[in-house]
Amino acid sequence: MRRRLASRVVHTGWRWMQQAGAVTAQTPGRLRFGAIGDGTRLAFPQGTVFGERWIRLGGHCIIGEQVTLTAGMMPDLDLGAEPMLVLGDGVVIGRDSHVIADARIEIGSNTFCGPGVYITSTNHSYDDPHEPVGRQWPRSAPVEIGPGCWLGTGAVILPGARLGRNVVVAAGAVVRGEVPDHAVVAGAPARIVRRWTPETGWQPPLRTPAPVPIPDGVTPEQLRGLAELTEAELAEVERAEAELADAGLAEAGLAEAEK
Structure with a gap:
């Protein structure tokens, strides 16, 4: 009886904490984003968040539990007047994902990310073979993800990547460089495995029934x-x-x- 009561108390308390600890435009808590749109919600518990002054979140975004959102290489840096991390309206980022913006990262509206996605605009360099990689100055390049994309579980988006509109990134894919509109990419490094154009439709053809x-x-x-x-x-x-x-x-x- 006591164990059942304790379990009920714990679960009830946890649900209350999830509600009370969520971050919204109306209840930002300690976080002071450059902008946070109506209907946007960061689930509790949040992951690492810093540089929020240079982070702009559109409306009706869903940020899952333990998601890292950072602008700049470390907290308390002055990054200038322009935002460093921009999410459009309706962006969904699955739990345990990381968005690391040392250079500008822009994610278009209605892009969905599965859990464990890693998006970064900075990476280690290894130019000097005599110096530990972790001590060498990293390299950064802007990342742009177009509207309507889907990033599968565990996908990795590397610095300099530019994804077009409605791109599908398969689970576990590692993306660098440019990906055209309406393409499906898979693998490490990712390559195009299917693409849609107005002239030919989907090639190779889809095997799923039409909607x-x-x-x-x-x-x-x-x-x-x-x-x-x-x-x-x-x-x-x-x-x-x-x-x-x-x-x-x-x-x-x-x-x-x-x-």
Whole structure:
């Protein structure tokens, strides 16, 4: 009994801490971002965050637990007037990811990152073979990720990378250089394995079935309501649809018989 009560207290307390510790535009806590849009939420517990004055977060972003967001090589640096890390609206960054901006990093709107993604604009250099790599001055280059991209679990985006619009990065891929719009890249180093163009469509062709179009007249509110139905409620809807279909067939048969 005591163990059950203790478990309930711990879980209730943790849920309360997750709610109270989340960072939003209305409840920034100790973090003072250059900008944080409405609807954006950094889950609790947060990872390492510093240089937030040079970090701008768009609206309705979702930042998972233990995500690192840093601007500059270390805290308390003056990075000038321009932001160093910019997230567009609707960006999602999965838990345990790291975004390290020693040079500017820009992530376009509605880009989704799975857990454990690593995005950096700086990297170690190893020019001097006689000096430990960790003691050599790092090299930096801006990173740009276009809107609508998807970065799979464990993907790594290296300094100087430029991803176009709606790019898919496979899990575990290591990306450097430029990636064109509507491309799928995989591997280490990443290479293009599929691409879409207006002239040829997807090449190689997709093996998945085409998406089912939304019926005319169906509103987003109706779709959200359908998604919230329980299995029992969905079964009831299906039964009602079947009854209507049977009634329609019966009515059609009666009309045919009366001719």
